[in-house]
Amino acid sequence: MDPNAHALLPNIADLLLDAVFLVDVHGRVVYVNAACERIFGYTPDELIGRSMIDFVAPEDRARTWNEAMQVMAGRPRIGFENRYIRKDGRQVHVMWSARWSPENQLRIGVARDITERKHAQEMQAATYAVSEAAHAATDLGAMYREIHRIVANLVPLAGFAVATCDPKTKQLGFPYQMDLYGNSPIIQEPTTRQYCIEVICSGQPMLLTDAVLATPGGDTSMPAGGAWLVMPLITQNETIGALILKSLPGTTYSDKEKGLLQFVSAQVATAMERKRLSVELLRAARHDELTGLPNRRLFQDRMASALARCKRKQGRIALLYLDIDDFKQVNDSLGHAAGDVLLQEVAQRITHCVREEDTVARLGGDEFVVLLEDVRTADDVMLVADKIRHAIRQPIHVDGFALKTRTSIGTALYPEHGMEAEELLKQADKAMYLDKKFKARTFK
Numbered sequence: 201m202d203p204n205a206h207a208l209l210p211n212i213a214d215l216l217l218d219a220v221f222l223v224d225v226h227g228r229v230v231y232v233n234a235a236c237e238r239i240f241g242y243t244p245d246e247l248i249g250r251s252m253i254d255f256v257a258p259e260d261r262a263r264t265w266n267e268a269m270q271v272m273a274g275r276p277r278i279g280f281e282n283r284y285i286r287k288d289g290r291q292v293h294v295m296w297s298a299r300w301s302p303e304n305q306l307r308i309g310v311a312r313d314i315t316e317r318k319h320a321q322e323m324q325a326a327t328y329a330v331s332e333a334a335h336a337a338t339d340l341g342a343m344y345r346e347i348h349r350i351v352a353n354l355v356p357l358a359g360f361a362v363a364t365c366d367p368k369t370k371q372l373g374f375p376y377q378m379d380l381y382g383n384s385p386i387i388q389e390p391t392t393r394q395y396c397i398e399v400i401c402s403g404q405p406m407l408l409t410d411a412v413l414a415t416p417g418g419d420t421s422m423p424a425g426g427a428w429l430v431m432p433l434i435t436q437n438e439t440i441g442a443l444i445l446k447s448l449p450g451t452t453y454s455d456k457e458k459g460l461l462q463f464v465s466a467q468v469a470t471a472m473e474r475k476r477l478s479v480e481l482l483r484a485a486r487h488d489e490l491t492g493l494p495n496r497r498l499f500q501d502r503m504a505s506a507l508a509r510c511k512r513k514q515g516r517i518a519l520l521y522l523d524i525d526d527f528k529q530v531n532d533s534l535g536h537a538a539g540d541v542l543l544q545e546v547a548q549r550i551t552h553c554v555r556e557e558d559t560v561a562r563l564g565g566d567e568f569v570v571l572l573e574d575v576r577t578a579d580d581v582m583l584v585a586d587k588i589r590h591a592i593r594q595p596i597h598v599d600g601f602a603l604k605t606r607t608s609i610g611t612a613l614y615p616e617h618g619m620e621a622e623e624l625l626k627q628a629d630k631a632m633y634l635d636k637k638f639k640a641r642t643f644k
């Protein structure tokens with residue numbers, strides 16, 4: 201090569217947009233071009249003589265070391281990607297082209313800053329992950345946990361909370377809040393509520409740079425400091441809540457991170473609304489609208505599961521079939537709305553007479569059914585039936601009238617009266633009919 205041209209090489213290297221490194225056999229930097237400072241934030245003086253691996257993000261060190269060994273063994277490589285920590289603490293993604301120079305005993309590496317591309321990929325991956333979470337999560341709780349995981353993969357996160365606005369009451373609640381170690385709660389609800397309302401009203405994110413939202417005494421495992429970022433959850437039609445992110449101690453969120461989080465929040469808002477709708481639809485399909493009780497379909501599912509459990513464990517269950525006596529008269533004399541109130545009150549009273557694990561369902565009209573789990577004797581079933589009869593017999597106040605209501609109840613036990621749901625239901629219905637007929641005859 202012309203010696204003049206040779207002398208120009210360092211100038212040429214400094215004009216390159218990619219960073220050029222020469223690293224010796226011990227892994228120490230011996231030369232860098234000007235682009236290194238732009239990409240890594242360190243001046244050549246700050247890099248030369250230092251060990252290259254010290255600048256690599258800790259999570260990538262092992263595979264970077266491995267890659268360096270491969271290159272030094274004479275296997276040149278184009279396309280190895282890893283992350284470095286810039287002087288300002290931010291992460292930079294680079295793609296390498298590297299080879300070993302045996303005559304100089306130096307590793308020659310050219311590094312391209314691919315942070316922007318990675319950022320775009322991250323956004324795409326986050327969109328996909330959020331939409332996947334909305335589909336895969338069985339309920340809203342599972343979805344919040346998954347969103348926490350996705351956000352923690354995108355930005356450094358010490359804690360995460362979700363604030364949601366109830367679509368009916370417009371009340372703000374915190375259905376999810378968790379720190380790095382799985383502790384909850386992490387926020388002071390009254391203070392956080394004020395900030396969230398502000399964010400929801402303005403539709404603008406808010407960055408709080410001290411511990412204003414933290415629970416007093418909470419999070420003692422970490423030094424104080426760090427920032428709180430409150431991001432509005434905006435759908436096409438409205439703001440449905442906020443995401444609350446707590447940064448790692450002593451750090452805050454950069455504008456770039458805020459931009460990424462704003463994008464992710466929009467995806468999360470859409471996914472949350474979709475999930476909420478599907479949860480509501482599922483609930484509506486399995487519950488009675490008037491009383492909020494399980495409907496026939498959900499009752500059948502519960503019955504099937506209870507029977508399966510019983511068959512496995514030789515257990516016993518009972519069915520109570522209830523029908524309000526002369527309910528038609530309430531409708532006819534006081535109107536349908538009054539009849540509705542009576543049905544709602546009856547539903548409540550039956551529910552209060554049984555245990556939480558039992559199921560009270562409305563089959564339609566004035567007919568209810570109770571599935572009692574873990575029944576010991578037939579006498580126990582009679583006791584529950586009497587308790588319900590007594591509860592319903594107490595006056596029910598509707599439209600200024602104290603209505604005296606009675607109910608007919610028929611019972612059936614598994615395994616005595618049948619092995620399958622249908623048989624048991626038929627048997628309980630028949631017994632209820634006999635109860636009603638007996639009372640009618642007695643009354644006459």
Ligand SMILES: Nc1nc2c(ncn2[C@@H]2O[C@H](COP(=O)(O)OP(=O)(O)OP(=O)(O)O)[C@@H](O)[C@H]2O)c(=O)[nH]1
Nearest residue numbers: 523524525526527528529531536539540564565566
């Ligand atoms: N208010 C109200 N009434 C309903 C609803 N669904 C069904 N009904 C009415 O409930 C009544 C059911 O009456 P029945 O069970 O046939 O008759 P009953 O007066 O209770 O007589 P017995 O069962 O023989 O004691 C009918 O008048 C239906 O129109 C509802 O959601 N709300």
